[in-house]
Amino acid sequence: MYAMIDQTLFGELSSSRDTISVVEDLRKFISWKHVEGTNWHTRFNHLINYGAGYYSYIYAKCLAATIWADVCAKDPLSLATETTLRAKLLQHGGAKEASTLLKDLVGSDDIIRYHGKGFVPNLTSLCQEMGLIEDQG
Secondary structure: OHHHHHHHHHOOOOOOOOHHHHHHHHHHHOOOOOOOOOOHHHHOOHHHHHOOHHHHHHHHHHHHHHHHHHHHOOOOOOHHHHHHHHHHHHOOOOOOOHHHHHHHHHOOHHHEEEEOOEEEEOHHHHHHHOOOOOOOO
16 A cells, blocks of 8 residues: 555656545545545555655566566576576676666567666566567567
8 A cells, every 4th residue: 555655646647646645545444444534545655755765676676577578487407507696696796787787688679677866677568578468568
């Protein structure tokens, strides 16, 4: 629920709506109740000081799932898999842009997409790989 509130207020499709109306609209997605008039969502510090750090965990999971599917799934303990991960991802440390490392590792530009001044996982590509949606191309 908190992530939904955050994305509605600050995400790619954010609006200038007030938090109370956003929370009321999103309540249809939850089963728990709160005392009317208490504005429980104002106790969620993430909306004020947590920043994008929260999403780095979610992004890491998305990117790791794609890397697993593209690089590791067939034979995760093989020397070839280990060598690929070391040579294309780990050995560079901070010397290469993360987006370049990810693209080189999976051999595709589809792993990420750019948003604002940074990049985010390409969830369409990930969902297609996981069989959650059909390839539209």
